[in-house]
Amino acid sequence: QRAGLPEYRSVITQHLLRHRGLDAATQSVLATGGTTAAVVEIAAAALRPGDVVAVEEPGYQRAVRAFRYAGMRVVPVGVDGEGLRCGDIPPGVAAVYCSPAHQYPMGCRMSASRRVALVERARADGFLVFEDDYDGELRYDVAPLPMLAALAPDVVVHLGTTSKILTPTLGAGWMVAPPGVASAVLDYRDVTGTRASPAGQRVLVELARHGDLGRHLRKLRRELSERRSMLTGALRRAGVPYLGDDAGAHLVVPLESGDGERRRLAEGRERGLLLDGLGRHFAGTPHAAGIAVGYAGCSRAELRQVLGVLVEVLRPRRG
Ligand SMILES: Cc1ncc(COP(=O)(O)O)c(C=O)c1O
Structure with missing residues (x-):
């Protein structure tokens, strides 16, 4: 069954309706091996070598690499606090790849007006929009925003994954x-x-x-929201600025320079922290620096233990 198991497609249809507010027909839901596997398939099946694909900068480099490997030319488009700067998408693109629910890696959510502008532009210019909804189920005290696939199912490919809510080893x-x-x-x-x-x-x-999936999601949201509050509380108390809306499983501490970022990464390594620098999330030359701090992979007790060191490593300093 090339489209996926019928019972899986039906479970996903309900999941999308319940947790993402997307009313999709079961026949239009296809099983994939995960987001990147889906990008590889769509690049091979629905795009052509030489096509231009606009991607968020910084953005998800596994998708960038998949497009490049399939012969597409990738053009980076900047992001700000409202997500992808749609006005900066150059003319002539075949597709746009974005993560509206929680921009990866900057952590902002795409504003409602940007969402509408993006799909209107897609319709006018005839390009395809990839909506990477990798952690869309993880949203805390913020109101839901309309999904791109709900606004414009005719031009949007919505991609979901179990990698963040369960585990990447499922490959589903x-x-x-x-x-x-x-x-x-x-x-x-x-x-x-x-x-x-x-x-x-x-x-x-x-x-x-x-009902285990629903219970797991409720528990996961509660747990991650608690960890996020612990982390943001400690950062605020220490005067460490951070970016990112109240969603997902990471936030970003902006830094003044790439040198500062590399110093923090090295210091983190020495002190037993695995930190993620923004530098590796650029398709072109990095034009912003910072550290992405994930809180999905540790318990609350572990997080509590390392908060002191984390804040020391990340706190603003001169020079
Ligand atoms: C932005 C983004 N998209 C998608 C995924 C998931 O990809 P996959 O389903 O291929 O594991 C991740 C990471 O797990 C991610 O960070």
Whole structure:
């Protein structure tokens, strides 16, 4: 079954409605092996070598690499506190890749007006929009915003994954795509004899069957929101600035320079902290510096233990 297990597609349809406010028809939901696997398939099936793809800068470099590997030319477009700067998308692009629910890595949510502007531009110019919803289920005390795929199902490929809410080892994700893209992907799977692995799909179906998935998501949101509050409280008390809306599983501490970033990364390593520099999230030359701090991979007790060191490493300093 190239589209995925019927029961998986039905579970995802309900998941999208309940947790993402997206009312998709089950026939339009395809199982994937995760976000990056879906990008690889769509690049091969629905885009052409030489096509230009606009990506967020900074942004998700695994998608950038997948587009480049498939022969696409990637043009970086800047982001600000409202997400991708749609006005800066150059003419002639075949596709735009963005993460509206929680910009990766900067952590802002795309504003409602930008969302509308982006899909209107996509319709006018005839490009495809990839909506990477990698951690869209993780939102705390902020109101939901309309999904791009709800605003414009005709031009938006919505990509979801279990990598953040469960584990990347499942290799299970989903896409909701315009009919032309979906059928191109199914043809690609027919021709290449590939499909999304059913094992991960079955695990998710079992988790959903008895309500475990819903319970897990509620618990995860509560837990991550607590960890986020611990972290933001400590940063505020120490006068360390941070960026990112109340969502997801990471935030960003902006820094003055790439040198400052490299110093913090080295200091973190020496003191037993694995920090993530913004530098590696640029497709071109980095024009901003900072540290992305993730709080998904540690317990509250572990986080409490390292907060002192973390704040010391990240606090603003001269020179
Ligand atoms: C921006 C972004 N998109 C998507 C994913 C998930 O990709 P995949 O489903 O290929 O594991 C991640 C990381 O896990 C991510 O950071």
